[in-house]
Amino acid sequence: MKDIQKKSDADLAKFIEEKREALREIRFKTAGSGMRDVKEIRNIKREVAQGLTERNARARKSMA
Structure with missing residues (x-):
């Protein structure tokens, strides 16, 4: 989680997309x-959730 917090907004968006693509590939490969x-x-889904949580926290922080 600390690594995710250190990422820039652009890197965070890229991280989320990469993990979603990896999850998609695994699902199709094993279907x-x-x-x-x-x-x-489970680990990939957790990483996606952590990335989204950090992105949403930053969005809320910038609005306040």
Whole structure:
């Protein structure tokens, strides 16, 4: 989480998009096989959520 807080706004947006794309790739790759790496999916989803939380916190801070 500390790494995410240190990122600039542009880097944070890029980070979120990269993680979403990675999650999308994993879902499509494992869709037919039935075999999923649940831990990896969970970790990527957590990283996306942390990035979005930081982005929203910055937006609220700039509005106040």
